[in-house]
Amino acid sequence: KGRLALVTGASRGIGRATAVALAEAGAHVIAVARTVGALEDLDDEIREKGGAATLVPLDIKDGDGIDRLGYTLFERYGKLDILIGNAGALGAISPLGHIEPKDWDNVFAVNVTANWRLIRSFDPLLRKSDAGRAIFITSGAAWKSTAYWGLYAATKAALNSMVATYAAETVNSPIRANLFSPGPVRTHMRAAAMPGEDADTLPHPSSIAPSILKLASPDLTETGQVYEMRQARFLSFRA
Numbered sequence: 001k002g003r004l005a006l007v008t009g010a011s012r013g014i015g016r017a018t019a020v021a022l023a024e025a026g027a028h029v030i031a032v033a034r035t036v037g038a039l040e041d042l043d044d045e046i047r048e049k050g051g052a053a054t055l056v057p058l059d060i061k062d063g064d065g066i067d068r069l070g071y072t073l074f075e076r077y078g079k080l081d082i083l084i085g086n087a088g089a090l091g092a093i094s095p096l097g098h099i100e101p102k103d104w105d106n107v108f109a110v111n112v113t114a115n116w117r118l119i120r121s122f123d124p125l126l127r128k129s130d131a132g133r134a135i136f137i138t139s140g141a142a143w144k145s146t147a148y149w150g151l152y153a154a155t156k157a158a159l160n161s162m163v164a165t166y167a168a169e170t171v172n173s174p175i176r177a178n179l180f181s182p183g184p185v186r187t188h189m190r191a192a193a194m195p196g197e198d199a200d201t202l203p204h205p206s207s208i209a210p211s212i213l214k215l216a217s218p219d220l221t222e223t224g225q226v227y228e229m230r231q232a233r234f235l236s237f238r239a
């Protein structure tokens with residue numbers, strides 16, 4: 001309650017459900033995504049539920065835009081309590097040799113570099129919070145070697161390594177940095193990845209959001225861990 005939370009990829013799917021759940025829990029939500037109409041829909045839903053949001057139409061690949069957002073929030077609020085790096089891109093599901101260089105660069109830019117820019121810009125604000133929480137959405141694909149998933153998997157493995165490092169760099173501060181691995185969820189990205197799948201068999205994003213909120217809690221002690229949704233527990237992914 002009364003906390004300031006930034007969610008990337010808030011326009012749909014897991015990010016949108018998380019933004020709504022945070023607002024319902026009393027946080028002011030800074031909602032970041034490119035699609036203005038979808039952000040406005042989110043704003044309507046949050047208002048209907050008595051919450052408050054600030055909409056930030058931004059391509060997460062725009063690192064200078066992330067810096068500017070950091071300055072603005074610092075001037076306005078002086079801190080950030082919760083950072084949720086959720087925006088993600090899937091890219092081509094195809095043999096490594098068939099991936100277009102442009103696609104490779106785009107998926108790394110969204111899934112890895114943008115999250116690094118978020119850490120770079122928002123670490124000073126998280127350090128001003130008495131319980132800064134940084135949560136990044138990874139994927140079980142990072143731990144597997146599934147044919148044709150190499151691009152997406154490589155980005156999530158890089159994200160895991162980076163977030164583990166951030167956790168090590170903040171372990172002596174009030175900041176707790178963790179990963180969240182949702183497993184299959186009924187979203188646009190999952191439908192693009194698995195076109196033949198019956199989406200009704202998958203959990204709705206709103207059933208996932210409460211677990212992400214637990215990682216945002218001031219009471220959390222874990223850092224540098226991955227919360228595996230299907231196992232409903234923290235896993236140490238680095239021995």
Ligand code: NJP
Nearest residue numbers: 009011012013014034035059060087088139184185187189
């Ligand atoms: O995806 P989707 P999910 N700049 O496609 C935003 C991970 N995950 O909810 O900009 C800014 O419904 C996009 O917004 P917009 C997955 O890897 C999922 O499934 O308006 N924002 C939209 O809000 C990802 O990290 C599953 O187009 C950008 C959002 O990202 C996270 O969960 C399983 C952007 C994507 O919404 C959320 O994915 C798993 C940009 N350049 C991990 N590019 C699963 N669904 O089954 C994209 O293990 N966005």
